[in-house]
Amino acid sequence: MAIKYPNGHLPLYNEVRKKQLKKATTRTTFSNRGMRFEEAINQSNDYYLNRNIAVIHKKPTPIQIVKVDYPKRSAAVIKEAYFKEASTTDYNGVYRGYYLDFEAKETKNKTSFPLKNLHEHQINHMRQCIEHKGICFILLWFSSLNRCFLIDSPFIIEAWEKQATEKKSLTLNQIEEIGIEITVGIAPRIPFIEAVNQLIELKEKKKYVK
């Protein structure tokens, strides 16, 4: 089941976007300093945690352990293990009493975000979280454009369901319309909590969350 916004949401997003575009002209980059997007998110989470703003952690990579050695007088050593596919998104936590859940994605593409970067079970997980009134989104980094967006999961789910082919995607134009642009900074590097505040404000107006 897709959770869709009434058409009435667009003006508010556009209002927000205009302000962002002004700010975005002064944006800094981290890609040219060789920093990966995920590391920037992790540092931002540390920033929010240390300042008591939000409690968000990256989940450990799921691993299937096959063989473990227990040498005497030293720590157990995993000798054979395999990477498993994650069944949920990478990040979750709590902020202002809200359950936050998100995935960080990076694309070199300049004109669209191909949804093949997501898995069916991640889409399902987002559906479940939204149904239980979690705040669920994707943080998307266009590495070739140095632009970062928060996209509310209902838009992702809608695009996923509408497009039957393997070429599912959201164009940059669509993302500019539905997403909230985040101006990359220094501390925190990805100040996504500001965008989450906008999202919560919008959802509270529309009564999508308690």
Next chain:
Amino acid sequence: MAIKYPNGHLPLYNEVRKKQLKKATTRTTFSNRGMRFEEAINQSNDYYLNRNIAVIHKKPTPIQIVKVDYPKRSAAVIKEAYFKEASTTDYNGVYRGYYLDFEAKETKNKTSFPLKNLHEHQINHMRQCIEHKGICFILLWFSSLNRCFLIDSPFIIEAWEKQATEKKSLTLNQIEEIGIEITVGIAPRIPFIEAVNQLIELKEKKKYVK
């Protein structure tokens, strides 16, 4: 900082407890069928997820990967890795718009729960989650008694802070008073969401959560 309940909470808990004790006389066990407590929790989470009641997942075990082989035509094999200490609790998720966060603990002890089963950073994590209005608790299994309790984290934190020695613990008597007893069942095996409902009701009355 310890978050403490006013003394006024006790009557409500005692009311609840009386009902539980009645039910508890018919309780089933899983320990004698060789099932571990954690597995019972995981199955309960699956039950809640499949019935669209709550979205709770166990976090993967944190592992430090040292060496990975990439054989041709087959999956990457982790050849050397070590277990890391978890920096948070094991379980979190979303229920009725609330952020849930908990740890599952098992003790063979018949008269108390030694707090050495918890780590300082887990206590810190609980403090942080509570401060951001998450619902945070421990599910405790007395394996020798076949009794299961939900203990709200503020009580754990208070005990942790009060007791400076290494012999920190909560006695069974204390747990009977502050905890919510859970009658172990078949489906779900650990019906802890009922106890969470009681906890939310209590917190809403006391305005500890929104």
